[in-house]
Amino acid sequence: MARLARDVMTADPACCSSTMTLDQVAKLMVQNDCGEIPVVDSSDRLIGVVTDRDIVCRIVAEGKNPMAHTVDEAMTRPVVTVPATASLDEVMTTMEQNQIRRVPVVDDSGCCIGIIAQADLA
Numbered sequence: 001m002a003r004l005a006r007d008v009m010t011a012d013p014a015c016c017s018s019t020m021t022l023d024q025v026a027k028l029m030v031q032n033d034c035g036e037i038p039v040v041d042s043s044d045r046l047i048g049v050v051t052d053r054d055i056v057c058r059i060v061a062e063g064k065n066p067m068a069h070t071v072d073e074a075m076t077r078p079v080v081t082v083p084a085t086a087s088l089d090e091v092m093t094t095m096e097q098n099q100i101r102r103v104p105v106v107d108d109s110g111c112c113i114g115i116i117a118q119a120d121l122a
Contacts, residue, residue, distance in 0.1 A: 004062035006084040009114030022066035038112040
């Protein structure tokens with residue numbers, strides 16, 4: 001039987017709001033040992049992602065203080081996602097076509113229920 005996105009995803013990843021400051025998100029990344037945090041709205045719908053690279057390239061490299069800037073200013077959007085029922089081939093194709101190392105998994109209402117990293121597929 002073919003394995004699906006839901007079989008390999010990390011369930012219930014740490015998420016943040018677009019109004020969080022970037023230093024808070026960096027602390028979340030350390031606490032959860034990850035390099036990407038899904039950004040959700042008040043209904044838990046996925047609206048973007050913020051990566052360690054987003055923070056470095058869009059804020060720190062510009063000489064800005066991460067404590068004074070919010071996720072909204074650094075996050076990547078629109079966000080590429082896969083449904084929980086996607087086959088692993090579909091997941092890999094999505095990641096390859098979009099040149100991304102991690103992809104959030106969403107339910108039918110667009111809420112983030114998991115995340116898949118390249119290492120999960122190896």
